[in-house]
Amino acid sequence: MPLAPSTIEAIQALMKRAGMGEADLREQFVLGSGSGGQKINKTSSAVRLTHVPTGLCVKVQASRSREDNRWLARRALAERILEVRDGERSARQQEREKIRRQKRRRSRRQKARMLDDKSKHAAKKAARRAVPME
Secondary structure (H helix, E strand, O other), X not given: OOOOHHHHHHHHHXXXXXXOOHHHEEEEEEOOOOOOXXXXXXXXXXXXXXXXXXXXXXXXXXXXXXHHHHHXXXXXXXXXXXXXXXXXXOHHHHHHHHHHHHXXXXXXXXXXXXXXXXXXXXXXXXXXXXXXXX
């Protein structure tokens, strides 16, 4: 399924914001790698895009379509240029940091507080049980 025209316009706007022109780009189509079997190893649908003035380079193989990969590579390169130039954090980097925070170990105080809350909750539930009749 090809990219929507609105997506392409958004990528062009991002390129303009990054100060990236088509004349500044060197585009190569290279063999893909990874899973996908024989087909991926025989077709050059992956795109390596280099921004000549900065020397930044990205390789994109997100889709089986070469045309889609061309636009996705432009978006990735523009995001990387903005990240380097303006210090903007990329969405990928923000996602990585979010996962790292989620996996981070709790402090002793947090663990103690969590266990205390659990025991209070268990006591509350135990109080709701029916009283045995004798």
